[in-house]
Amino acid sequence: MSEKVTYSEIIEALSQKTGFSKNKSEAFSKALIAQIKEELEETGKASITNFGSFKVKEIAERQGQNPQTGEPIIIPAHKRVTFSPYKALREVVNAKYAHLESELIEESDQSVKAESVAEQRKADAGTEKVTHQRKRVNNNLLVMITAILVVAVIAMVSAWFLLNTEDKEVAQQQSQSSVESSNVANPLGSQVENEGPKMEQVEASADQKTQQTDETEIKEGDMGATESEMRTYRVKTNEWYWVISKNIYGKSQFWPLLFQENFTTDHHPDSIAENTELKIPELQGEVGNLERADYQRLFEAAMMVAEAYHNAGLEEKAYEYARYSRNWERAANQ
Amino acid sequence: MTKAEVLKQLSEDLDLTQKETEELYDSFVSGLTTLLSKNKGFTLPGFGSFYAEVRPEHTSYNPHYKQMMKIPPKKVVHFNQSSTLKRELNGERDE
Numbered sequence: 001m002s003e004k005v006t007y008s009e010i011i012e013a014l015s016q017k018t019g020f021s022k023n024k025s026e027a028f029s030k031a032l033i034a035q036i037k038e039e040l041e042e043t044g045k046a047s048i049t050n051f052g053s054f055k056v057k058e059i060a061e062r063q064g065q066n067p068q069t070g071e072p073i074i075i076p077a078h079k080r081v082t083f084s085p086y087k088a089l090r091e092v093v094n095a096k097y098a099h100l101e102s103e104l105i106e107e108s109d110q111s112v113k114a115e116s117v118a119e120q121r122k123a124d125a126g127t128e129k130v131t132h133q134r135k136r137v138n139n140n141l142l143v144m145i146t147a148i149l150v151v152a153v154i155a156m157v158s159a160w161f162l163l164n165t166e167d168k169e170v171a172q173q174q175s176q177s178s179v180e181s182s183n184v185a186n187p188l189g190s191q192v193e194n195e196g197p198k199m200e201q202v203e204a205s206a207d208q209k210t211q212q213t214d215e216t217e218i219k220e221g222d223m224g225a226t227e228s229e230m231r232t233y234r235v236k237t238n239e240w241y242w243v244i245s246k247n248i249y250g251k252s253q254f255w256p257l258l259f260q261e262n263f264t265t266d267h268h269p270d271s272i273a274e275n276t277e278l279k280i281p282e283l284q285g286e287v288g289n290l291e292r293a294d295y296q297r298l299f300e301a302a303m304m305v306a307e308a309y310h311n312a313g314l315e316e317k318a319y320e321y322a323r324y325s326r327n328w329e330r331a332a333n334q
Numbered sequence: 335m336t337k338a339e340v341l342k343q344l345s346e347d348l349d350l351t352q353k354e355t356e357e358l359y360d361s362f363v364s365g366l367t368t369l370l371s372k373n374k375g376f377t378l379p380g381f382g383s384f385y386a387e388v389r390p391e392h393t394s395y396n397p398h399y400k401q402m403m404k405i406p407p408k409k410v411v412h413f414n415q416s417s418t419l420k421r422e423l424n425g426e427r428d429e
Contacts, residue, residue, distance in 0.1 A: 004385075005369055005376045017361045024348070028358045031347045032340075033381045037419070039335055049337040051363045052411070056423065079423045081382065083413030093371045093386050093409050100406030105393055143399060150401060310397045322395025326402060 040081060052085040063240065072243070104146045157296060157332075164293060231280040235272055248280055250287050256301035256321070257281050265308045269317075295332035299325045370411055382415040 015025040032048075039046035040056055047053035061077040091098065233244060241255035248258075259269055261281045285291035290298075302325030309318035337359075345355040366384070369376055375385030388409050396403040 003374055005374045007377060007379055010365065010369070010376055013365055014358070014362055017365065018357055020354075020358065024350075025358070027348055028344070028350075028355070029362060029378070031344050032359070032362070033378055035340060035343060037381065037422070041423070043335075046335070048363060049359075051366065052413075054413075081413075081415040081419060081423065083382075083384075083411075085411045089367050089370070089411060092367050093411055095371065097388075097406060097408050100408075102396075102403050102405045104399065105402050105404050146401065306395055307400075315397065318397060319394055322402070323392075325395075326393055 047086075050086060050088045052083055052089055055082050055084070056080070057082050063242070104142045231282070233278045233280055235274055235276045235278060237274055240272060241269075244278065249283070253324075254298065256305045256324075257297065259308070260297075260301035260304050263308075265304055265311055267308060268312045269305050269308045270312070270314075290331075292332050295328050299328035299332055301325075302328055377416070380416060380418045382413055382419055384411060384413050386411050 011022055011026045011029065014020075014029070015022045018025070020028075036046045036048070036054065040054055044056040045053060056079050059075075059078050059080055062075050064073055064075045065071065066073050085093070233248060235244065241258055242252040245255035245258060246252040248254075258278055258280070259267075261279050262276075263269075281297070283290065284293045302321045306318045306321035306325060309315075309321060341352050341355050341359060344350075344359070345352045348355065350358075366376070370384060370386040373386055375383060377383040386409055388407055391407045392405055393402050394405050395401070
């Protein structure tokens with residue numbers, strides 16, 4: 001955390017800089033703060049030029065937990081002031097990191113291709129003087145290759161998973177999700193199709209992988225006649241996934257499993273109707289001691305929730321759950 | 335409210351010319367900006383506190399590409415409202 005500067009130090013610096021007395025400087029900053037407060041109370045927003053804007057945000061009533069006892073409590077609706085820095089401030093503060101850009105991740109545990117990409121990237125970093133345009137092309141390439149790698153990973157993991165489970169339901173879901181993600185990858189593929197012969201190669205290998213999974217699915221489908229009946233749960237008034245998940249699994253974090261089992265990504269993840277019959281997916285391991293398949297499932301469920309939030313227009317929550325899913329995925333690969 | 339309006343109001347309150355007020359205003363803002371860029375936090379009494387912090391490199395879901403991306407480190411400014419401000423905002427409504 002950053003060290004603090006006291007208010008009186010600020011005032012002193014201000015009076016030194018402008019030549020006004022300390023009294024005058026303090027009167028000024030007091031008046032400015034009062035002015036902003038007044039404006040916030042009247043109109044709900046205020047701004048300081050070249051610094052940032054303040055807004056009064058209405059926080060809706062929500063259910064929370066007492067951090068000490070875990071007992072559910074209702075946090076009443078309230079207002080709070082949010083701050084969003086202006087570009088001038090953002091740029092000055094972030095000057096040190098301004099040159100960095102976000103980049104796509106490649107799965108490092110997969111095959112030679114990933115290595116070759118990494119090498120390529122190293123080479124790029126070595127020469128440094130890559131034009132902007134070439135970077136774009138490289139980025140496209142990376143998008144493509146990463147998409148294919150992701151498909152490959154999912155295909156292999158689901159194949160592994162299929163061989164390890166007797167639960168037909170799960171098998172179907174897994175195959176669905178793998179098909180979905182290959183759908184995601186394909187439009188990307190068609191975009192960059194005329195990138196050269198290398199791309200075609202990679203595509204072909206991805207196709208092979210998906211074929212493999214198709215075969216395993218068929219095999220598994222024949223075997224999976226031992227379908228057991230699923231537990232169900234009837235939603236009571238004012239119950240949310242969190243609470244239900246806590247009741248069933250003892251852990252509220254597992255609620256994406258319920259969502260994944262019962263709804264699609266078109267469903268709003270914050271809404272649940274009373275008296276809905278929820279199917280309850282069983283865990284492979286214990287709550288305190290999850291198996292790899294469980295982590296994998298949590299990863300996919302959280303990913304799905306993220307997509308549902310994205311579809312519902314709630315980007316912040318989508319990011320949040322994408323982050324969770326990443327954590328589950330990491331746990332699954334350990 | 336525009337900056338000009340704020341300056342006019344302030345200059346009346348403080349009994350200064352608008353030019354002097356603008357000088358104070360600009361120095362105040364640039365001073366606060368410099369503080370934050372030097373990683374120093376501060377508190378405006380009765381209003382709230384500001385601090386700058388480096389958000390470390392992390393991976394995050396990019397909805398556009400529908401996959402995870404590596405987000406580079408970034409220094410960002412945070413604001414915490416003071417308890418006085420909170421009470422003033424919410425207290426009025428309860429009464």
